Amino acid sequence: MSRWGLTIPLTGVPLVEHRALIEELPDLGYTDVWSAETAGTDAFTPLALASQWAPQLRLGTAIVPVYTRGPGLLAMSASTLAELAPGRFVLGIGASSPVIVEGWNAAEFSEPYQRTRDTLRFLRSALAGEKVTEEYETFSVSKFRLERAADPAPSIMLAALRPGMLRFAAEEADGAITNWLAASDVPKVREVVGPDLELAARIFVCPTEDAAAARGLGRMLISSYLTVPAYAAFHDWLGRGDQLRPMHEAWAAGERKKANEVIPDEVVDSLVLHGSVESCREQIQSYVDNGLTTPVLAVLPTGGDVFEQVRGLAPAR
Structure with a gap:
C-alpha cells in the first residue's frame, strides 16, 4: 500500500503550533510524519510530540546521522520513541554529509558505507534487547544493553543514493530512503532494491503558480x-x-x-x-505511480497559508 507522509516541523511554524494540523492529518489521508536533522530541530523531539497528538500516524526519521551520536545513545533515542509509539516508529539512519558531521558536529566523516553498515548491525542487536560486545570495523562496543528496550523494536531504514547502499538496504534494512530525485528516476532506484522493499523519498513541493x-x-x-x-x-x-x-x-x-x-x-x-496545489498533488502521485512506496512531502515556503497548502496536498480520495 502506498503511504503519504509530511516532513515536520514546517518552515516558519513554531513547534507547539503544529498540534492542530498534526491532529488533523490522519483524517486528511496522511499516514506518516517524518523529521529531518540538519541544523533545525533534532530528529526525535517533533516525533515525540506527534506521537501523542496523532496516535494513528507512523513516525520516521529521515535521517539521523550515524556519526553525530554514539551508538548507545542512538539506540536509546530510538527505543524511547519506539516506546512512545509502539509499532509506529521507523528509525531512518544514514551517513549525512561532511559539512554536518565534521563542520557542525566535530566528528570525523570517514568510511560512510562501513560506518552505516556497522551502526545498522549494532542497532539490530541493541534494539532487540541484547547485550552487545562487538568489535565492528568502524567502532567497538563493550557490554551495552538497553535498560528499556521497546517491544516491538522499531524498523530501521537506510538512507541510500547509489547501487551499493541501495543493495545493502535491500539485504539488511527494512527499507531505503532516498532524496532529490525526479518521478522519472524512481524506476531506476526500484530496479536496484527490488519490487517489495519499502522505498521512501523526500519530495520538495513549492505550491505556487x-x-x-x-x-x-x-x-x-x-x-x-x-x-x-x-x-x-x-x-x-x-x-x-x-x-x-x-x-x-x-x-x-x-x-x-x-x-x-x-x-x-x-x-x-x-x-x-x-504549480497549483492540485498540480503538485498530481506530480506527487506520479512518484507513487512510478514505484515509490512513501512520498514524504517537504513543503517549501511560498508566503501562503502552509496549513491550507498541506490540506490541499493530501492524497486524492
Missing part, C-alpha cells in the same frame, strides 16, 4: 545540495551529469550566483515540484 519564484528557490536548494559529493555522484548515476556540470564548475570556482543561474529549468522542474 509563480514559476519564477519557485525556480529561484529551487535553484538555491539544488546548488546547495547537489554540489555535495554524494549527491553529485547520485545524479551522475541518474544521468544528469552533463546537465549539472556547469553548476559544478561554477560552484568549484566560487561563483555561487552563476552556479544557480546555469541550472536548467528542466532540472529544477523535475526536482522541485511547483
